[in-house]
Amino acid sequence: MAIPRAAKTQRRTRIQEEKEEQILEAALDVFSVSGFRGSTIDQIAEVAGMSKPNLLYYFRTKEAMHRALIDRVLFTWLEPLRAFNAQGNPESEIRGYIRRKLEMARDFPRESRLFANEVLQGAPHIEDELKGPLKELVDEKAAVIRAWAKAGKIVKCDPYHLIFSIWSTTQHYADFDVQVRAVLGQGQSGEGRFEDAARFLEQLFVDGLSVRPNQPAS
Template sequence: MNTASAAPLTRIQRRNRKLILEAALEVFSQHGFRGATLDQIAAEAGLSKPNLLYYFDNKEAIHRSLLGDLLDSWLAPLRAIDPDGEPRAEILAYVRRKIQMSRDFPRESRLFANEILQGAPRIEGFIRTELRALVAEKAAVIRGWAQAGRIADVDPMHLIFSIWALTQNYADFEAQMRMVRGPHSDPFDGAEDYLETLFSRLLAV
């Protein structure tokens, strides 16, 4: 269905579209784009495949819609770093926001990770423009703090990459952590305190 030129969606149509996207998030986060099928998404949504195709032309359209909804929120924690704030507090707050996103949105994190593992074919433009520009902007802020002696002399981009790796790991590899720690454990238990201590020591002057 071409929503750009169609009449406003009815309540049932809005509900079905939400069902499809929720089901697709579950399927894509488990199987990646290549492993997911329209039949799996339709079954997860409790809809017929023809009904699903009324709302989205193909698997690519569903995946693109999910990624489009995700990308802006994915940048929000990094955007929130305040150049006028206290440097260590700003960076640790970023760490906390990222670990909270991994806790609250694990499927979205795995959706993003799967796309990156495939070479980011559907979001390469976003990464090369919006994400690259934002990282460069915040790296310059962190570099300025380091040069002013307000935090340790760290490579700002590697610092950001490390925060991504150490926080998103809890969502992307949650199954492994549960297996190691025990089936009834919470992989996030103690994670925020540990990472805050780790980065506090790294940034200490």
């Protein structure tokens, strides 16, 4: 017999590590496109190149796979916000945050879509994470931004909505990639679009759109 499924064994086998890695990689592929309900274990098994029962040997249920995937990805996903530094220069911190978020949208679009799918569908599996760790982190950084505004280092604005706007504008390029490509057309939908986006967003967040005749030349 056997069935000391991953959880029960104290030490994880080489095979266990490899296969779990393989499965989560495939799961990311599938879940990020079709969401939890729209994805099937068979699809994931096929992408992972193993049989369904074999996959279920490592993760007892579809939910467990999804859970493990979310847990693994969430930490990385919040890294850019965590790196947001209270001691730094406000403008360059915000600029840096936008840049890092945009890089993640470019380099990890599947991770972005995984969360987008989940949140869009009502976040039935990650509500706790949103209300707990995420909220706490945002609260902390919002306080920093508010302090900057109070000290006159930055314009007075709602820090929460500022963070939302950075999330939405940057993640848009991962989550709505097909739309962005469709609208930009053949010519501009290459990788250069991320540099264009970075340039635009920097301009937007720093100076806005209106022409200001009195602005000192830089």
